[in-house]
Amino acid sequence: MYGAGDVRVETVPDPVLQQPTDAVVRIVRSCVCGSDLHPYHSLPASEQGTPMGHEFLGVIEDLGQEVSGFKRGDLVVAPFAYSDNTCVFCREGLHTSCLNGGFWAVGGVGGAQAEAIRVPQAQGTLVKLPVNEDSELLPSLLTLADVYGTGYHAAKQADVNARTTVAVIGDGAVGLMAVLSARRLGAERIILMGRHEDRTKLGVDFGATDVVPERGSEGVERVRELTGGEGVHAVLEAVGYMNSYETAVGVVRPGGVISRVGVPQYEDAPIGFGSLFGPNITLTGGPAPVRAYIEELLPDVLEGRVEPGRVFDRTIGLERVPDGYRAMDGRTALKVLIQP
Amino acid sequence: MYGAGDVRVETVPDPVLQQPTDAVVRIVRSCVCGSDLHPYHSLPASEQGTPMGHEFLGVIEDLGQEVSGFKRGDLVVAPFAYSDNTCVFCREGLHTSCLNGGFWAVGGVGGAQAEAIRVPQAQGTLVKLPVNEDSELLPSLLTLADVYGTGYHAAKQADVNARTTVAVIGDGAVGLMAVLSARRLGAERIILMGRHEDRTKLGVDFGATDVVPERGSEGVERVRELTGGEGVHAVLEAVGYMNSYETAVGVVRPGGVISRVGVPQYEDAPIGFGSLFGPNITLTGGPAPVRAYIEELLPDVLEGRVEPGRVFDRTIGLERVPDGYRAMDGRTALKVLIQP
Numbered sequence: 001m002y003g004a005g006d007v008r009v010e011t012v013p014d015p016v017l018q019q020p021t022d023a024v025v026r027i028v029r030s031c032v033c034g035s036d037l038h039p040y041h042s043l044p045a046s047e048q049g050t051p052m053g054h055e056f057l058g059v060i061e062d063l064g065q066e067v068s069g070f071k072r073g074d075l076v077v078a079p080f081a082y083s084d085n086t087c088v089f090c091r092e093g094l095h096t097s098c099l100n101g102g103f104w105a106v107g108g109v110g111g112a113q114a115e116a117i118r119v120p121q122a123q124g125t126l127v128k129l130p131v132n133e134d135s136e137l138l139p140s141l142l143t144l145a146d147v148y149g150t151g152y153h154a155a156k157q158a159d160v161n162a163r164t165t166v167a168v169i170g171d172g173a174v175g176l177m178a179v180l181s182a183r184r185l186g187a188e189r190i191i192l193m194g195r196h197e198d199r200t201k202l203g204v205d206f207g208a209t210d211v212v213p214e215r216g217s218e219g220v221e222r223v224r225e226l227t228g229g230e231g232v233h234a235v236l237e238a239v240g241y242m243n244s245y246e247t248a249v250g251v252v253r254p255g256g257v258i259s260r261v262g263v264p265q266y267e268d269a270p271i272g273f274g275s276l277f278g279p280n281i282t283l284t285g286g287p288a289p290v291r292a293y294i295e296e297l298l299p300d301v302l303e304g305r306v307e308p309g310r311v312f313d314r315t316i317g318l319e320r321v322p323d324g325y326r327a328m329d330g331r332t333a334l335k336v337l338i339q340p
Numbered sequence: 341m342y343g344a345g346d347v348r349v350e351t352v353p354d355p356v357l358q359q360p361t362d363a364v365v366r367i368v369r370s371c372v373c374g375s376d377l378h379p380y381h382s383l384p385a386s387e388q389g390t391p392m393g394h395e396f397l398g399v400i401e402d403l404g405q406e407v408s409g410f411k412r413g414d415l416v417v418a419p420f421a422y423s424d425n426t427c428v429f430c431r432e433g434l435h436t437s438c439l440n441g442g443f444w445a446v447g448g449v450g451g452a453q454a455e456a457i458r459v460p461q462a463q464g465t466l467v468k469l470p471v472n473e474d475s476e477l478l479p480s481l482l483t484l485a486d487v488y489g490t491g492y493h494a495a496k497q498a499d500v501n502a503r504t505t506v507a508v509i510g511d512g513a514v515g516l517m518a519v520l521s522a523r524r525l526g527a528e529r530i531i532l533m534g535r536h537e538d539r540t541k542l543g544v545d546f547g548a549t550d551v552v553p554e555r556g557s558e559g560v561e562r563v564r565e566l567t568g569g570e571g572v573h574a575v576l577e578a579v580g581y582m583n584s585y586e587t588a589v590g591v592v593r594p595g596g597v598i599s600r601v602g603v604p605q606y607e608d609a610p611i612g613f614g615s616l617f618g619p620n621i622t623l624t625g626g627p628a629p630v631r632a633y634i635e636e637l638l639p640d641v642l643e644g645r646v647e648p649g650r651v652f653d654r655t656i657g658l659e660r661v662p663d664g665y666r667a668m669d670g671r672t673a674l675k676v677l678i679q680p
Contacts, residue, residue, distance in 0.1 A: 088570070089594055097594035097619055157622070230428070254429055254437035260617060267612035272604040277626045279437055282497070283611065286620030 001052050003045030007322040010049075015110055015118035017064050021084075023122030024062040025076065028133045029142045030112045030338040031055050031312065032324045033080075034172045035263050038240075040325050053113030053338075054080040054104040055145040059133060060126070067122045075133055076126040078112075078119060079291040080104065080146040085124030095289040098124075113321055115340045127294045130302065139309030139337055140301045143177065147335070148297060148308040149290025150261045151177025151238065155185050156293075157284040158234035158259035162186035167223055167251050168208070170238035171199040173311040173335040174261055176206055178236040180306060183207025187234075191226060193219055193247065199334055202310060216243065220250035232256060237285070242266045249275050260285035312337040341392050343385030347662040350389075355450055355458035357404050361424075363462030364402040365416065368473045369482045370452045370678040371395050371652065372664045373420075374512045375603050378580075380665055393453030393678075394420040394444040395485035399473060400466075407462045415473055416466040418452075418459060419631040420444065420486040425464030435631040438464075453661055455680045467634045470642070479649030479677055480641045483517065487675070488637060488648040489630025490601045491517025491578065495525050496633075497624040498574035498599035502526035507563055507591050508548070510578035511539035513651040513675040514601055516546055518576040520646060523547025527574075531566060533559055533587065539674055542650060556583065560590035572596060577625070582606045589615050600625035652677040 001007050015024050030053050043050070057077040060070055070076070083090050083098030090098050100121055105111035110118060119125055127144075131137055143149075151174050160166055166182045168175050171194025182190050183206065192208035193215075194200045200211045212222045224231060231253035237244055240262030248258045249270070258281060270276075276283060300306045314333040316324050318340045327333035341347050355364050370393050383390070397417040400410055410416070423430050423438030430438050440461055445451035450458060459465055467484075471477055483489075491514050500506055506522045508515050511534025522530050523546065532548035533555075534540045540551045552562045564571060571593035577584055580602030588598045589610070598621060610616075616623060640646045654673040656664050658680045667673035 092595060094595040094620060157620075255432060255434040264612040264617050267610050267614060268608045269611050270607050271609050271611060271623065272607035274607060276623070277600060277604050280434060280624075280626030280629075282622060282624040283616070284620075284622040284624075286617045289620075 001039060001043055002049040004041055004043050006045065007052070007325050008049070009319055009321055015116050017062055018118065019120065020064040020066040021121055021123065022064045023060055023067055023070065023119045023126065024116060025056070025058040025119055026061050026116050027056045027058040027112060027114060027340050028075070029057050029138050030340065031142060032113070032321070032328055032336045032338070033146060034174060034328070036325065037329055038263065038265065040329060051105045051111030051114065053111040055142060056112035056117065057129065057138065057142050057145065061116065064122065069123060070126060070128065075129045075131065077129055077141055077144050077294065078125050079149065079294065081287065081291070082119060082121045082125040083291055084121045085291065090124065093289055093292040095291040096287040113318070113338060115318065125291065137301065137309070139312045140307055142337070143308040143311065144290065144294050144297060144301065146290060147173045147177045147311065149293040150174050150288040152181040152293050152297060153288030153290070154178045154236040154238065154259045154261040154285060155181040158236060158257040160185045160187050160234050162188060164234050165189045165227055165232040166234045166236060167191045167193060167232040168236045168238060169193045169244050169247055170262060171196050171203060172238060175238035176203050176311055177308055178238050178261070179203045179208045180206040180308060182236065184306065191223055191232065193223070196331060216247070217250070219247055223251040227253070234259060236261070238262045240265050242269065245269050249281070252281055254279035257282045257284060261288060311335045315339055341379060341383055342389040344381055344383050346385065347392070347665050348389070349659055349661055355456050357402055358458065359460065360404040360406040361461055361463065362404045363400055363407055363410065363459045363466065364456060365396070365398040365459055366401050366456050367396045367398040367452060367454060367680050368415070369397050369478050370680065371482060372453070372661070372668055372676045372678070373486060374514060374668070376665070377669055378603065378605065380669060391445045391451030391454065393451040395482060396452035396457065397469065397478065397482050397485065401456065404462065409463060410466060410468065415469045415471065417469055417481055417484050417634065418465050419489065419634065421627065421631070422459060422461045422465040423631055424461045425631065430464065433629055433632040435629040436627040453678060455658065465631065477641065477649070479652045480647055482677070483648040483651065484630065484634050484637055484641065486630060487513045487517045487651065489633040490514050490628040492521040492633050492637060493628030493630070494518045494576040494578065494599045494601040494625060495521040498576060498597040500525040500527050500574050502528060504574050505529045505567055505572040506574045506576060507531045507533060507572040508576045508578060509533045509584050509587055510602060511536050511543055512578060515578035516543050516651055517648055518578050518601070519543045519548045520546040520648060522576065524646065531563055531572065533563070536671060556587070557590070559587055563591040567593070574599060576601070578602045580605050582609065585609050589621070592621055594619035597622045597624060601628060651675045655679055
């Protein structure tokens, strides 16, 4: 990406091992993330450009000497942050704060919207998948790289259970995965706030019991009506804009939780007596440590009990990635799968 | 209080029953709260004045027809918010959001810095104390009205346990009660941030293992040093100013919790990627539902296992309440006990 709206497909040198803890993976499936749309809207123009993409599964092509437990030819999935899986934060399940970790497409590490990628901390980062690269499960397995684990993080951080009334803000892929996750954790009342009918329909398939297309104060009022005036125990905020935060504050119940996984496009926001403090609202969330959740979520995907891959509604080759961004930005595609 | 710095002791009509759910209590002990200093600094001048005080224990003098379980002459303690103890929020332990509740000294209800007070929702609000009004335990029992329960709320909301490293911001009565509460919940490392030596000494008695008198970035650096650079799992913020919030963000560990019980003197604050979101910090707290904690905390006080009443370092009569405010504001008294 060379600036807002300027996505180009270019030939770059093939990635090679740089550290003994690296692997090189040939990418089998990748995709475009809702969070990729933030730089797509606002990245300052530059001459060198920046690689893009942080979700992939693929086949190991090369392995550093210190990587054990894998072999060339293994099909693997990677979380959207690499991590050693051994440091004090990883051991607590917070892989996004790994002392030796980092994010794709920055600091000399490539992006996943590519044919291949160098994987730092490969042993801690990669998870072997017990399927072949022609498996029909690949789209669902790819969601373990980010959106499924991110939606799950929102629900886990909010401590969703059978007694929890939930509102999910946003009908993008992460919002829909938050619905799926809340349902998986037992929630029986899940209100999806979104206005794209094809998406909210999928949300209902995933477990949403109510859909609120209204936004702003009207949407807040509608959720309050649906909850006897009390508001919901847990708000899973999967957008990241200030008005989504305001909606979250508006619909949450006294003593409830706002769990954010949409990357905030603001820094300061109301948290004083009149918003969070007075009614004892808890604010939680952040970049999901999806690595912590892959093993837990994998069996349901492999056995077909959940089909998170249904969020992909278009498949393209690498050469059409600029179209993929346009389609997601224009809301004509929910989530674009890339098959290099 | 007739305005900032203007506290007067005046004769007002005796409180009487107004609702069948009311009681009238003769006040035996009351006190001045750190949070009373906020209006003491900033209340606009007015001609009618506002009653003050929200912490008391006393003897029931009169009871409405719908109040059962109590009789005239009972010694009782009241939390700083009255509540019916039966509504949906009370049943969840969030008495400060009671549908029929409210706060002292507003809306036609008197303040506790007085000889007597009308208690709405008396049956849900009052807790009988099994001691006489000449008991030496009265100061400690009075802390159940606010500061002990408030410090305990901070620690409970932060889920403090034996594996939790804790920082307490503020060496006022609530901060010291947060230390005591963290210790009671098993925390083995409790860093008290405060610079008043007589108070931090008491904090050490209550369980603080380290004292950091430095403030601002120096204080943050010191706490980071004490925790191997990682920061603390739980920050109990017992002040309420913006710089305390900034210190909390500075000392908290990735994945940690900031639990606020100091009433925020700000509305907007940083909560975006660069502060809370990136490192997955949870922000929690609010006005403590101390009613929910009284029965739990009472036995330790009655049996002398904890002595929260040690936060009172001066006792005055009603006529000297203006001096009490001055002493607490000037930091020559930690917390002033009132014996009407």
